[in-house]
Amino acid sequence: MDADDLYDAAAAERLVPEPPKRVDAPERTPFERDRARVVHAASSRRLAAKTQVVGPSSDDFVRNRLTHSLEVAQVARDLSRALGSQPDIAETAALAHDLGHPPFGHNGERLLATVSESCGGFEGNAQTLRLLTRLEAKSVDAAGRSVGLNLTRATLDACTKYPWTRDEAEPAGGVHTDGTPRGVVKFGVYDDDLPVFTWLRRGAPTGEGSRRRCLEAQVMDLADDVAYSVHDVEDGVVAGKIDLTRLDVAALGETVRTWYVPDADDATLAAVLADLRAVGSWPGRAHDGSRAALAALKNLTSDLIGRFCGDVQTATSAAADGPFVRYATDLVVPRRTLLEISLLKGVAAHYVMQTDERLALLERQRELLAELVTVLCERGPEVLDRPFADDWRDAADDAGRLRVVVDQVASLTDASAVAWHQRLC
Template sequence: MDLHELYDDAACARVVAEPPKRVDAPVRTPFERDRARVVHAASARRLAAKTQVVDPQSDDFVRNRLTHSLEVAQVARDLSRALGSQPDIAETAALAHDLGHPPFGHNGERALAELSDACGGFEGNAQTLRLLTRLEAKTFDADGRSVGLNLTRATLDACTKYPWQRDAAQVPAGVHADGAPRRLSKFGVYDDDLPVFTWMREPAPPGTRQCLEAQVMDLADDVAYSVHDVEDGVVAGRVDLTRLDPAAVWQTVRDWYLPDAADDVLDEVLAELRAQGSWPTAPYDGSRRSQAALKNLTSDLIGRFCGAAQTATFAASGGPFVRHRADLVVPERTRLEIAVLKGIAAHYVMRTEDRVQLMVRQRDLILELVSVLAHRGPDALQRSFADDWRAAADDAARLRVVIDQVASLTDASAVAWHERLRTAP
């Protein structure tokens, strides 16, 4: 099938119809244009200075949100191509999936969620939709309102990891790194962004099912997150894959990811991962041979997880593997293997005492910054957010503007803004 047979006019539609490009311009598909818009977005550039797991200014090697997104995009593109769907859609969704994350990674997300209950909460994926359809201005509608990057319906749908509102979200389980109960619900749209969300989901079947391309992005994110966080931990000297403490790691796996996972099952999964030919047999020492061995392990693990999903998906359906016509199938064993790797990184990197203390300071900084901006109003906001403040109808809408402003900051700029505003008269 050609592109138009797989992705019809509805999939290619934009909120604001756009005229054809100049006849002398390069010929691109609608989805190639979407990808270019995300690549050139200011919010994409800011990801380079936002925390993935470790402060991006602390080490030249560690991943930041941008490098993580590039790696997710590569995994998503390859898996999408293998399935026969449009790889530009899955790649763009992967490039965009973390745009809404605030300073200090999930720790900053937790702080903003706790501060924003009066205006509908905060969630990084809902903030991504808000950026793509409102805050990252490129196109305006007939009434003069920003429609963001004006991406196609299919691409926006693929960017929506959690296609439901906050009141439909599952009750969170488990604990944070500091032992506090999780209260951050996963959802993909704020109430005041519901019109564009409804437009985006019009061709979808009822319910909260992700489109196929969003499922590919979601798996690619999990794969990259699990494998590369372990790699970063090994290079930083925090993780030694030859000397793990399974009992401690399994408790973290249960606290963070799989509350019902049994020790014997997780033991079996770890044994299968260790049987991978490239699993290290000696501690990492920083030599080029050790670097190459670690890189081969990450490559093998990514291939293992994506290959298992591809095989299971082909076995379950004849396709085509596009939009809402099929689902990505991830074997349960693969999900367990990914969770084990996540648990290793969480236990040895994210639960360390120095990191927990840093997270407390970061949350205090976010709380103080939101408080000061809410008090000082438009004079302390960037021009675009000051305009939003003045147009806001009530206190809840003004709080949302402050949350939008703080979420847009990088780790370093959040610190700088806090210092400047805290000492200003």
Template structure:
């Protein structure tokens, strides 16, 4: 029988800084169990409870925030990883960590910070996640006293890296800032022979797919319960055409109407698709919850079946396989995401709110820069004092803003900008 040591060698279990054996009695844990515990106990994970998923955390007690979304992604990732044979704790940790780098106001805040980061190499939520895990989250230091973040294993960091390449002109998404290239290079230094430089490990692919699955069904559920989405509207051709346009703009540029209509028909055949507008009764909510559960099962089952058909029944891990996602599943997920995007993210009220959020981020950034570090939290104030140039100081200000929750960003703005 294949053991974890066979699937994850010494290089996969190596940490940036070697750690001595514990001096106090403690339960015997695998390196990946220890990694998971470090992420679970991190301040960055706790902050996600007050950061926007799609609707702001203050909008309704029911809607997901970034923390509850991450917990759901972790559950889906574990369910995918276990039957494939890759380490479920490793996949779960990657899922728990995948949104740590998101700033206040979700992707809207991310775009605003990127607009302000021209002189220091941009801002990207996934690159910020690596920075948090390897530098900003306090846990371990090297021999010179410099923070190495949570000091996670190489395999865990690799699994957390959705885009395993640095910033470049031809790629909008990336996984490491120039300032963090040394740790990124260390993380990728033990790739198996013949592995392409930009290839993701299987566990990262599991995390990414689990994120798509949770995003597609849960944002839809939140939109329906919040009164933003009426699924019966999809019975009308003009409504479907508008949703298809959003799907093409945001997710699948080349998809034609026939393919998207077929995908919608398939997801409507799963479980019991609502035939009447949501009315808030427990029976309606139960039906919606059962639908989302059935959809998750169908999506994960299709990927498991396709991946096993490609690679057989042995345990799969690291660079021994790629997750196989059928085209039909990609289209089905994109349709569900497109419904939420069209009726929630593109609503006039949402667009007006997003503009106010971007303005807040820009003005807060200007105030923090003008303070020359004095308005920063103590940790970031120390980073600012040690920064070598204006570019490095800009990065510290971005780190500070990215660490804020939605509400704390509003509070800081009220204190510094009014």
């Protein structure tokens, strides 16, 4: 059976019905159209100038949010296809998963969450949903109101990493992959976006299972973790900050427990590292920057991605008969795979992200965004981009106007945030 046949009419439904395309246009499925819309969105282009772990202007080699999203999309597509689900849905969710991140990554998210308390807070994933269903210019409803990209229900649901409101979220804790504290509670929808959220979650479990994500969202989330774990290590090796032949297991264990897996003991992590070192492409000598060494490093990242995704595919297939779509079953991530991914994240965290210089930079970034929010609130439509100026004039109260300012700031790239601050502050 073709993967498309596993998705019913409700999965392919759009919030605003659209007329048929030209008869001479290339034949595409609704989910292929979704993917094209995200690829062509202005928010996708902006990802190229937004912080992933370090600023995109700091190095020609370093990954930014766009290159990271492309890599996540490749992993998600391959795993989705291997499971027999619709690969365009998982790929589109992966391409979109970071669209809502503001300038300076999780550090900017932390500041915007603080200043937006009075209008419902800020969270990158909730902002992604807002972009896809409201802020991106593509489609409007009968009243002329923007409905964003007007994606299908199945695709929007796959983009929903945290299917609950801020009031339903668990307390914040731990650390982000970029090293900033998790001071922001994780949720997927602002209160004023609840109508479209309710629409897209139609058909999802209710009651005790109401927080359950569809399989395609689980694939997107795992692909994000896998890409982080191997590519941050790759970047650190090339930058000369990580030597995979000389890893301090005790120090890594402390970082892994603090950041990712609190109950991971040193003996277990030592065994996990031994298993990773047994991968045939694991280096036997320090990286020297040669083409041969770079090729060997690429082979290692490829082998690790294949290892993680293969183990998850095997475990998922063993746990259920399928079909592996929507809410028919869940993704199964073996504990050993989780520990291997977490250990690699710990390598990048320990050797790359914990520096005094970086912590000082994070503080300066938060100060800049706070000052920018203040001046935009004071000057309003005089300085906002036209779409946000229109939203400001339509806002009913101060909370609504603050949300507009936060939407504007979140849309900026790292460089444009600095430029706006220099111009207005």
